[in-house]
């Protein structure tokens with residue numbers, strides 16, 4: 001059930017020059033949120049900007065009712081959000097999203113993410129480790145060393161962590177998907193989860209399809225309302241005929257989809 005509430009900001013951490021982690025007190029949302037869901041944030045109390053900004057849930061501290069999210073400053077909305085202070089109240093709606101990551105026992109799980117797409121994968125990995133017997137291998141891809149973030153946090157919720165940078169300045173040189181492919185020559189995972197930039201998601205989707213590996217991807221499509229009203233975040237369904245395409249809306253049907261169900 002989604003809730004509209006004023007959540008107090010209890011902690012702010014600046015992780016990088018343009019990257020912030022907010023911890024907010026939001027018991028009602030935390031109690032029912034699932035990995036892969038997001039919240040819609042009003043970045044200011046005034047009128048402008050009117051539209052809320054969608055941000056993924058990074059961590060749910062169920063015991064203390066605290067929800068954490070991490071965002072990168074991109075434009076006006078996120079710049080204003082970065083100026084908010086501890087003690088202020090944020091107007092948020094959540095948890096949003098119907099499609100969530102499936103938490104159950106797997107043998108070997110591969111979780112692959114890149115850039116800001118890493119954030120919703122943390123709660124997923126954490127719950128897989130806490131609630132299931134799955135062996136979890138996380139692959140994190142970044143453009144360069146300066147952008148590598150949350151290494152320790154992801155190490156703590158995985159059995160193995162592989163970090164790649166495009167320019168080789170940290171971890172293994174190259175794309176994270178290449179490391180996943182190499183590891184699959186030894187042992188094929190029975191599940192893949194992915195969130196990240198579109199080229200990465202397309203590569204993961206194709207690889208999973210070729211190898212018949214069940215795969216869930218989270219799409220962070222641009223969206224205006226986050227509530228299924230504006231219809232701005234449409235994604236084409238994979239099996240619809242090309243002369244009569246059918247669409248889902250990421251905010252309502254997603255953001256997590258079976259990779260075989262969507263054309264990205």
Ligand SMILES: Cc1cc2nc3c(=O)[nH]c(=O)nc-3n(C[C@H](O)[C@H](O)[C@H](O)COP(=O)(O)OP(=O)(O)OC[C@H]3O[C@@H](n4cnc5c(N)ncnc54)[C@H](O)[C@@H]3O)c2cc1C
Pocket residue numbers: 038053054055056057069070071072073074075076077078079116119120219220221222223255
């Ligand atoms: C379901 C969902 C979950 C998300 N989770 C996170 C998260 O955990 N952390 C995070 O940092 N961001 C996340 N985003 C992206 C975030 O919503 C946008 O970066 C933000 O809305 C931009 O707002 P703005 O006003 O700062 O920028 P705008 O002024 O609206 O745009 C500035 C720039 O950001 C780009 N932009 C706008 N929306 C997106 C988008 N969805 N993806 C990529 N680029 C975008 C624009 O093209 C433009 O170049 C998520 C988006 C979705 C749909």
